[in-house]
Amino acid sequence: MAVPAGGTFTALRDCPAYVSKNKQTNPDAARITAGEAYPVFEADRPEDARWYRLRLPAANPPERWVSRDCGRLEPGAAAEPSAERCDVAGLVDAYVLALSWEPAFCELKPDKAECRHADPAAYPARHFSLHGLWPNKSGCGTDYGFCGEVKRPRRDFCDYPPITLDPAGKTALAEVMPGTASCLERHEWHKHGTCQTAMSSDAYFALAADLTRQFNGSDIADFIADRIGRTIRTEEFLARLDAALGKGARDRISLDCEHGMLVEIRVNLPPRLEPGARLGSLLPLAGKSGGSNCGSRFRLDPMGQPPSTRTGTGE
Template structure:
């Protein structure tokens, strides 16, 4: 029924001479498979402290929530330079509530390297949110992925190969048909192995605390799926 209605809308727009409206992606949620990330970043504090029973050993970790247009909105040149230098713990600490800070420390192990400060300075400042609402939105969305078939497929494939088709099906099962057309898979080389290290997910402009991932994905534009698959890395191989 949905496809039929959409087809009628396209035909109507052609008949009237007006172009069909394309869905646009307003933001991207970037989620990391931390064991793979740590293969090439073993010196980072969050990698040195990673254990097999830590949350990010078998769940996705938060990298960031990125508006498609704009970086460093209203940020001084001095702060931009400090951020780009890469020592993010020198950036201003964020004023977050205690509960959110605790949740973020679990969801984003990169906080140990100041990733939260970097993500706010570069990306969060270009949203309509306060730091509190920005990170609450990101955590809400991450939790929906980690509570879905997507996380189950990854957790059940640790140490094994996972194809883009299998990942795409998990997204479709979790968030509706077509969700697989709104994700991009990133892989990294580790010797002779190809590891899945990150997935980026397109979102519509309605993202906010408590938003439905299914609705946001459905409202986003499509993209190429990227990497054709790789190994779901386990903790402790680096």
């Protein structure tokens, strides 16, 4: 368990700087340089620390663990307790997988780039789309964010710094996250992805895309395919979630509706996620959700429906 620490760590030799000291993950091969000094904000134990957590501005994420054998600690003022903050990476105690129903999203925000040429035959027209995979922290919830160099939201998602993704992973992500047309992946990484320390950006988005496909492939996509354009009883949908993902799944999933339309599904997940994890196995380990605001029924809009005069186009 990490504890708040302060001071400056002066490197006496070049050393690797790990995202996870236990797994010794270092996705961008970040290192500290002999002779350089780095601010310390955490240690692995209150006394006789073996590892210090430093901030390396050029690393992604910048919060990194370094062995005490690599340098010398110069004591200083204690850092602000990380337990009271919502922008310090590595304090994840839950995740949420947020999935959008793209036709409803595009009715609400038709000016978005991904909505201007909505194709009724495309994947997002008949499957739930990836909004994001959100690390959460008790006391912060989904406000836990901006744990890297970017500390505030940008007006336009494309104003965020670009992120590097493997070409094959980028193509696979674009299929399940149509919002990449509006640089949504940049927003999701800088706001949410930087708060977890176990995965590189490639691994983070690969897992998010895989969980999205698992959700759709669990019989949910087949269930909704015959009901697009119709009104669905909420209880009927929740019962199908239990049947597809395991008894009690409905208690870990919340539904978000606007103007009678299903807009988003949020799936609660546990704090430890591994590549290849099965969605049905993760749900029983997650906390229960706060429920739904959809009432007894909701509409499942079709792709390409003209924007309603009731809805706006704001962010």
